[in-house]
Amino acid sequence: xxxxxxxxxAIAMLYVIASTIVVILAAxxxxxxxxxxxxxxxxxxxxxxxxxxxxxxxxxxLFNSFYLLILTMLISFPIALGAGIYLNEYAKQNWVTSxxxxxxxxLSSLPSVVxxxxxxxxxxxxxxxxxxxxxxxxxxxxxxxxxLTRSIEEALAAVPNxxxxxxxxxxxxxxxxxxxxxxxxxxxxxxxxxxxxxGRVFGEAAALIYTAGQSAPALNFTDWNPFNISSxxxxxxxxxxxxxxxxxxxxxxxxxxxxxxxxxxxxxLVISVLGFNLLARFVGHRLFKRFTAG
Amino acid sequence: xxRAVYVKRGQVMNKKLQEQLLKRSKAAKMERFGxxxxxLALMLITVTVFAIIIFVASKGLSTFVTNHVNIVDFxxxxxxxxxxxxxxxxxxxxxxxxxxxxxxxxxxxALLATPFAIGTAIFMNEISPHRGAKLxxxxxxxxxxxxxxxxxxxxxxxxxxxxxxxxxxxxxGILAGTFVLFVMILPTVTSMSVxxxxxxxxxxxxxxxxxGATQWQTIYKVVLRSATPGILTAIVFGMARAFGEALAVQMxxxxxxxxxxxxxxxxxxxxxxxxTGIGNTVMGSLQNNALWSxxxxxLIMSLIFNLVVRMIGRKxxxxx
Amino acid sequence: xxxxxxxxxxxxxxxxxxxVDPSLKGQQPIVLETKQLHVYYGDNEAIHEGDLKFxxxxxxxxxxxxxxxxxxYLRSLNRMNDGIARVTGEILYRGVDINRxxxxxxxxxxxxxxxxxxxxxxxxxxxxNITFALKRRGVTDKxxxxxxxxxxxxxxxxxxxxxxxxxKSALALSGGQQQRLCIARAVAIKPDILLLDxxxxxxxxxxxxxxxxxxxxLKEDYTIVIVTHNMQQAARISDYTxxxxxxxxxxxxxxxxxxxxxxxxxxxxxxxxxFG
Numbered sequence: 001x002x003x004x005x006x007x008x009x010a011i012a013m014l015y016v017i018a019s020t021i022v023v024i025l026a027a028x029x030x031x032x033x034x035x036x037x038x039x040x041x042x043x044x045x046x047x048x049x050x051x052x053x054x055x056x057x058x059x060x061x062l063f064n065s066f067y068l069l070i071l072t073m074l075i076s077f078p079i080a081l082g083a084g085i086y087l088n089e090y091a092k093q094n095w096v097t098s099x100x101x102x103x104x105x106x107l108s109s110l111p112s113v114v115x116x117x118x119x120x121x122x123x124x125x126x127x128x129x130x131x132x133x134x135x136x137x138x139x140x141x142x143x144x145x146x147x148l149t150r151s152i153e154e155a156l157a158a159v160p161n162x163x164x165x166x167x168x169x170x171x172x173x174x175x176x177x178x179x180x181x182x183x184x185x186x187x188x189x190x191x192x193x194x195x196x197x198x199g200r201v202f203g204e205a206a207a208l209i210y211t212a213g214q215s216a217p218a219l220n221f222t223d224w225n226p227f228n229i230s231s232x233x234x235x236x237x238x239x240x241x242x243x244x245x246x247x248x249x250x251x252x253x254x255x256x257x258x259x260x261x262x263x264x265x266x267x268x269l270v271i272s273v274l275g276f277n278l279l280a281r282f283v284g285h286r287l288f289k290r291f292t293a294g
Numbered sequence: 295x296x297r298a299v300y301v302k303r304g305q306v307m308n309k310k311l312q313e314q315l316l317k318r319s320k321a322a323k324m325e326r327f328g329x330x331x332x333x334l335a336l337m338l339i340t341v342t343v344f345a346i347i348i349f350v351a352s353k354g355l356s357t358f359v360t361n362h363v364n365i366v367d368f369x370x371x372x373x374x375x376x377x378x379x380x381x382x383x384x385x386x387x388x389x390x391x392x393x394x395x396x397x398x399x400x401x402x403x404a405l406l407a408t409p410f411a412i413g414t415a416i417f418m419n420e421i422s423p424h425r426g427a428k429l430x431x432x433x434x435x436x437x438x439x440x441x442x443x444x445x446x447x448x449x450x451x452x453x454x455x456x457x458x459x460x461x462x463x464x465x466x467g468i469l470a471g472t473f474v475l476f477v478m479i480l481p482t483v484t485s486m487s488v489x490x491x492x493x494x495x496x497x498x499x500x501x502x503x504x505x506g507a508t509q510w511q512t513i514y515k516v517v518l519r520s521a522t523p524g525i526l527t528a529i530v531f532g533m534a535r536a537f538g539e540a541l542a543v544q545m546x547x548x549x550x551x552x553x554x555x556x557x558x559x560x561x562x563x564x565x566x567x568x569x570t571g572i573g574n575t576v577m578g579s580l581q582n583n584a585l586w587s588x589x590x591x592x593l594i595m596s597l598i599f600n601l602v603v604r605m606i607g608r609k610x611x612x613x614x
Numbered sequence: 615x616x617x618x619x620x621x622x623x624x625x626x627x628x629x630x631x632x633x634v635d636p637s638l639k640g641q642q643p644i645v646l647e648t649k650q651l652h653v654y655y656g657d658n659e660a661i662h663e664g665d666l667k668f669x670x671x672x673x674x675x676x677x678x679x680x681x682x683x684x685x686x687y688l689r690s691l692n693r694m695n696d697g698i699a700r701v702t703g704e705i706l707y708r709g710v711d712i713n714r715x716x717x718x719x720x721x722x723x724x725x726x727x728x729x730x731x732x733x734x735x736x737x738x739x740x741x742x743n744i745t746f747a748l749k750r751r752g753v754t755d756k757x758x759x760x761x762x763x764x765x766x767x768x769x770x771x772x773x774x775x776x777x778x779x780x781x782k783s784a785l786a787l788s789g790g791q792q793q794r795l796c797i798a799r800a801v802a803i804k805p806d807i808l809l810l811d812x813x814x815x816x817x818x819x820x821x822x823x824x825x826x827x828x829x830x831x832l833k834e835d836y837t838i839v840i841v842t843h844n845m846q847q848a849a850r851i852s853d854y855t856x857x858x859x860x861x862x863x864x865x866x867x868x869x870x871x872x873x874x875x876x877x878x879x880x881x882x883x884x885x886x887x888x889f890g
Contacts, residue, residue, distance in 0.1 A: 003507075003508045003510075003511060004508060006508075006510060007508035007509055007510040007511070010510035010513075010514070011421060011509065011510060013413065014413050014416055014417045014421050015417070015421070017409070017410055017413030017414055017417065018413065018414050018417040018418070018421075018422075018426060018430060020410065021410065021414050021430065021433060021434075021480070021484075022429065022430065022433055024437075024477060024480075025433045025436060025437055028437075028440065028448065028477070029436070031448060031452065032440075032444060032448070078335070079335045079338055079339065080335075081335070082331060082332040082334070082335025082336065083332065083335045083336040083338075083339055085328075085332045086329075086332035086333050086335065086336045087336065089332075090329055090332065090333070091336075099340070100336055100337075100339075100340050103339070103340045103343035103344065104339060104340075104343070105600060106343055106347075106596070106597065106600055107339065107342070107343045107346075109531075109534050109538075109596055109599065109600055110346065110538070110593070110596050111537070111538025111539070111540065111565060111592055111596060112538070112540065113538070113540035113565050113568055113569060113589075113592070114346070114350060114538070114589055114592055114593055114596070115346070117350070117568070117572065117586075117589050118345075118346045118349060118350060120572070121349055121353065122345075122349070125577060142342055142346075145339050145342075146339070149339065160734070162730055162732055162734035163734055163736065165694065165728075165730055165734065166730070166734040166735075166736060166796070166799075167736075168694065168723065169692070169694065169723060169727055169728035169729075169730070169800065170723070170724070170727070170746070170747040170799065170800070170803060171319075171321060171720045171721065171722075171723040171724035171727075171747065171751075171803065172321055172720065172747055172750055173321040173322065173324045173325035173328065173720055174325055174328070174329075175324050175325050175327065175328025175329065175332075176321065176324050176325075176328075176750055178328070179328065180746070180750070181736050181737075181746075184737065184738075185736070185737045199439050200439075202441075203439075203440070203441025203442070203443070203444070204441070205441070205442065205443045205541050206442070206540040206541050206565075206569065209541075209569060209573075210572055210573065214573075243441050243443045244443075246443045246444070246446075246447055247443045247446065247541050247545065250446065250447055250450055250545055251544070251545065251570075259451065262447050262451075263447075263451075266443075266444045266447050266448075269441055269443070269444055270440055270441075270444055273439045273440065273441065274436065274439070276439075277435065277436065277439055308708060308709040308710055311707075311708055311709075311710050312710045314721060315710055315712065315717050315718055315721050315722055316716055316717065316718065317718065317721070318718055319718045319720045319721045320751065320752075321718075321720035321721075321750075321751075322718050322719075322720055325720075
């Protein structure tokens with residue numbers, strides 16, 4: 001075939017492929033959001049779910065998702081920060097470091113269901129935490145650590161070395177320099193990474209079904225004592241999240257409005273994740289500006 | 295005379311100075327503390343990874359060690375029915391249906407996703423690097439961000455009925471799973487392919503174009519060829535993700551532990567059986583151990599995907 | 615290749631050295647000196663010979679072509695090369711060998727400060743840049759901190775320019791101001807010696823001359839060692855000058871000697887602008 005003709009055919013094909021992808025996304029988003037929006041109301045977002053009758057909401061699941069997200073971040077951020085600092089600031093190029101890097105890569109590519117099963121084995125069964133927010137938070141921590149560590153490491157690596165030398169030359173230890181100069185300088189990038197990983201954690205379900213559990217007992221939103229069983233803050237209670245809820249009602253839900261609830265929940269989930277994405281961009285941009293200019 | 299005084303004063307100072315400089319400062323203590331604590335954080339992650347591998351392996355192997363199931367029978371057996379014992383008095387734990395189910399959906403979805411991913415990557419990097427890339431970049435990021443249960447839900451409400459109306463049957467099965475996974479791995483493979491294309495030096499293209507090659511010839515014969523290791527890595531990553539994906543697949547595949555005979559009948563994958571099964575079995579029982587063996591297969595496959603990525607990386611580095 | 619009589623390849627001319635001992639010339643005590651100093655990057659020896667003595671309250675300049683080892687030498691003096699290069703030999707600071715592993719480098723660096731080639735203010739306010747190290751070492755008294763900020767900014771001759779915007783980000787300052795802020799930051803912890811690694815190389819001529827004025831004032835209180843590849847700068851501000859070439863200090867003498875009648879042929883060539 002004439003190379004010119006085949007060139008044009010090929011390029012036309014590429015246009016078709018690229019627009020197909022855009023169409024797929026548009027269709028997906030359109031389906032989720034347009035299909036789900038009618039189901040969303042204040043009542044839907046705040047009231048508890050119903051097992052057999054219609055009219056249930058996702059209030060508890062939504063709360064659980066956020067609570068679990070916050071707990072997961074509280075546990076995983078310090079660990080990821082420490083690990084990221086060590087990898088970028090202290091680690092020498094030797095076999096230990098490459099072993100550590102390999103294991104982090106392995107963890108990041110492990111199927112989340114395997115991570116969830118491990119969490120089930122260790123926290124739910126071995127440590128006796130049962131199906132609980134705490135077990136779920138630990139499982140999500142494992143799920144979250146590799147990517148968060150990597151993004152923190154990259155953020156630190158992007159801070160020019162001159163800043164480190166500046167701290168060292170003042171007689172400060174490397175640790176102080178990193179903690180008080182390098183980390184603040186890398187903060188916009190670190191926060192962007194944190195928020196993006198929050199979106200991932202928020203939507204994760206496979207790691208949770210056997211750790212945080214698949215039930216959402218009624219909560220008393222006036223009782224904020226974390227030691228009471230009906231308190232929303234109690235970390236030892238089972239907590240079905242929004243993502244798990246979608247899976248659950250689609251696999252074995254028997255309420256008559258299961259589909260509407262799933263549509264609404266999916267829309268809430270996707271809108272939340274979109275929100276995290278936008279927030280990440282906004283925060284990164286805003287802080288970056290604040291840190292670089294007066 | 296004056297110099298002598300200086301020397302003397304200097305020496306008096308020296309002793310004090312030396313003592314001062316030898317005493318461990320607060321900064322030195324901070325340094326030790328920080329280095330230790332950050333090292334511990336890193337070790338925690340590493341130890342966790344080893345713990346995961348060891349625990350899953352020990353649980354998964356107990357099917358063969360404690361329950362004396364033959365490992366070959368496990369991998370090649372076609373019947374998965376842990377509650378039933380077969381004619382030889384052995385429990386029926388043939389994992390072949392799940393293993394083949396996992397492989398079939400993985401391979402099919404990768405086959406489907408690859409041309410789209412590479413095409414989009416080429417479009418973003420070569421055809422329309424400004425306007426097209428600007429539009430597609432956020433599209434891909436959004437696709438990555440959509441949670442897998444949402445993909446599952448859409449699969450359940452859109453793809454399964456569509457398959458049903460076209461091919462008949464229930465609509466659940468390999469084909470529905472493939473479509474769901476296709477959309478799920480597409481963004482991963484695409485963005486990694488974009489990175490691979492981006493790393494091809496500009497002058498390769500300029501040299502080819504200067505020799506009179508058309509744009510497509512340049513892309514096909516020069517750019518794609520030198521980006522091959524990177525693109526292969528992207529595909530393997532996508533396959534790893536597809537292989538390990540649990541809920542989205544479980545929701546559309548039909549969950550029948552049968553050897554797949556066609557694309558539109560209910561089937562199952564390692565992950566789908568795990569998600570539905572673990573909760574319904576008693577820890578330590580054969581039924582439960584057999585499920586852990588499936589998890590072990592999943593883990594080993596994930597390690598193999600990792601290894602393949604490394605090998606491609608090494609080969610790519612050598613050929614450069 | 616054409617070998618001129620003065621090139622380093624002729625008649626062993628580069629073994630010719632002339633290193634003076636300033637303590638024999640002036641009445642200033644020596645605050646810093648190196649003995650048998652060698653610096654290695656891996657197996658690569660970057661400094662072979664560089665034993666110099668730096669007199670108190672004087673500016674000593676290290677000059678030489680790029681890659682001559684002058685910066686490496688300077689960075690070894692307060693052990694900024696720790697973990698990057700291997701440094702053997704003695705570094706005597708007021709008679710104490712600070713190149714021993716038992717020495718607390720953090721305390722030592724509070725006495726031997728350093729300012730770098732590219733201005734590196736922290737992404738904090740001007741005020742916090744100055745007080746950061748003090749606060750880390752437990753100084754919390756607001757009045758004391760205010761005082762240090764004012765004196766050190768005055769010493770670095772930048773007080774008048776920034777006194778009204780101490781709470782503003784240091785990154786909003788011009789390059790020259792940033793560099794003087796870095797000097798103020800170094801001075802704030804009251805060091806004994808200031809090491810400067812080509813501090814003016816990223817600055818425009820006006821900023822450079824301001825910086826030089828500042829250094830001339832600072833020499834009243836501090837001992838200064840400065841690396842520069844600007845020979846005019848060395849001639850303008852330094853009392854002593856060392857000429858480095860290929861990892862060796864070939865000549866060290868009073869600056870006027872170096873620039874008017876160097877005793878080593880290579881120094882002569884370099885100062886005359888023949889290479890570098």
